[in-house]
Amino acid sequence: MRLRFSTLDVFTTRRFAGNPLAVVLGADGLDCATMQTIAREFNLSETVFVLEPRDPVNTARLRIFTPLRELPFAGHPTIGAAILLATLRAPEMLTRNGVVIALEEEIGLIRCEVVRDASSAILARFVAPRLPxxxxxxxxxxxxxxxxxxxxxxxxxxxxxxxxxxxxxxxxxxxxxxxxxxxxxxxxxxxxxxxxxxxxxxxxxxxxxxxxxxxxxxxxxxxxxxxxxxxxxxxxxxxxxxxxxxxxxxxxxxxxxxxxxxxxxxxxxxxxxxxxxxxxxxxxxxxxxxxxxxxxxxxxx
The missing domain is CATH 3.10.310.10 (Diaminopimelate Epimerase; Chain A, domain 1)
Incomplete structure (x- = not known):
């Protein structure tokens, strides 16, 4: 099996700053143990796996792993995955008007607004799925x-x-x-x-x-x-x-x-x-x- 992946630096506008993230695309064929093994191999704070959504009106389903365990929710995987998916799937719409990316995470549905800001850097914003x-x-x-x-x-x-x-x-x-x-x-x-x-x-x-x-x-x-x-x-x-x-x-x-x-x-x-x-x-x-x-x-x- 061959899967595509990308890495992004998140919460920054320049490479080699921020928090590194690995995003594995088309991960529907992977079981939990394999996802955990891959996350341990990347050895970043989180690796996110992109799957087909359970509800087809949503953009994707995410599973988020640290090198040792799965998390129900994490901020920098949500931001990074939303920006990557917007860039890959709707680049023209992103440039013109921005894109809404709906992500199914273990904690629930998270909607991210992805836009290019005045400097042409890409920014994502989401409402936290739970109040503190x-x-x-x-x-x-x-x-x-x-x-x-x-x-x-x-x-x-x-x-x-x-x-x-x-x-x-x-x-x-x-x-x-x-x-x-x-x-x-x-x-x-x-x-x-x-x-x-x-x-x-x-x-x-x-x-x-x-x-x-x-x-x-x-x-x-x-x-x-x-x-x-x-x-x-x-x-x-x-x-x-x-x-x-x-x-x-x-x-x-x-x-x-x-x-x-x-x-x-x-x-x-x-x-x-x-x-x-x-x-x-x-x-x-x-x-x-x-x-x-x-x-x-x-x-x-």
């Missing part, structure tokens, strides 16, 4: 400090305290008082997994950013998915809308800001997080970002 939900368990600051090689005094800023949120995948969110602390942080092999529990990772963030136009600078250390640090984490960004709402209490209306991630890894990434607040409650969350294709090839099985 606060987790039942959040490690205390002392435990997080030990697990991340920091002092407890470096955890927290303003009204921000450690929290857990999920918009389909749960993360522990750790606010840090400075970018120096963010740059110095790293998971302690002896304690990190135990402190994280079932969370997919620790999402560290600070309001001290590299780019003046960013609102937050972040790092994500993964837990139990076969990678170490992730250059850009769209599912965590979707959940971060819950963090922003809990600790910033934004007014009713539409809000949008940029999260920068991956700078410490030499893979700068920019995630556009949007939210809508109605009557003091979070009513909708969107995630947007660019992607650029890097290579195409054949996968022989």
């Amino acid at each position: 939900v606060r987790g039942e368990r959040t490690p205390d600051a002392a435990s997080l400090a030990r697990a991340l090689g920091l002092s407890a005094e470096e955890i927290g800023f303003g009204r921000h305290l450690p929290s857990s949120f999920s918009a389909g995948v749960e993360f522990v969110f750790v606010p840090l008082s400075s970018r120096a602390a963010l740059d110095r942080a790293g998971p302690d092999p002896a304690t990190f997994a135990a402190v994280m529990g079932d969370a997919v990772g620790a999402y560290l963030y600070t309001s001290e950013t590299v780019e003046p136009s960013s609102a937050v600078c972040a790092r994500m250390f993964a837990n139990g998915v076969g990678i170490g640090e992730d250059p850009a984490t769209g599912s965590a960004a979707a959940a971060f809308a819950g963090v922003a709402h809990a600790f910033e209490a934004p007014e009713d209306g539409e809000h949008e800001f940029v999260i920068e991630q991956g700078y410490a890894m030499g893979r700068p990434s920019r995630i556009i997080l949007g939210s809508r607040v109605e009557s003091g409650r979070l009513a909708a969350v969107s995630v947007a970002g660019h992607a650029i294709e890097v290579q195409r090839g054949d996968l022989d099985l």
Whole structure:
């Protein structure tokens, strides 16, 4: 069997930045074990497999794998796959008016709007399939400090305290008082997994950013998915809308800001997080970002 694949760099407009993604096309003949093996071979934070949709009115069905496990939802595979499919299947429509790509993921149907922006870079935006939900368990600051090689005094800023949120995948969110602390942080092999529990990772963030136009600078250390640090984490960004709402209490209306991630890894990434607040409650969350294709090839099985 020979399958086509592409790799893209996601949440960036230039190659060799952002978060790399492998997209395997025409994957209907593959079973779960083979998909997992291929994802382990690519050894990227995620590999996405494109299948025929269950409902023919939709564009495609996606299955998303890390090197160790399948995920029901992830942001950078959604953005990258939507941009690739729009480019391959409707290039003229994309150039003229943009394209809506409807993706069936394990979490549910996700509709992505794909457009060329003013600079001709391609951007995709989707509404998160679930609103952020606060987790039942959040490690205390002392435990997080030990697990991340920091002092407890470096955890927290303003009204921000450690929290857990999920918009389909749960993360522990750790606010840090400075970018120096963010740059110095790293998971302690002896304690990190135990402190994280079932969370997919620790999402560290600070309001001290590299780019003046960013609102937050972040790092994500993964837990139990076969990678170490992730250059850009769209599912965590979707959940971060819950963090922003809990600790910033934004007014009713539409809000949008940029999260920068991956700078410490030499893979700068920019995630556009949007939210809508109605009557003091979070009513909708969107995630947007660019992607650029890097290579195409054949996968022989």
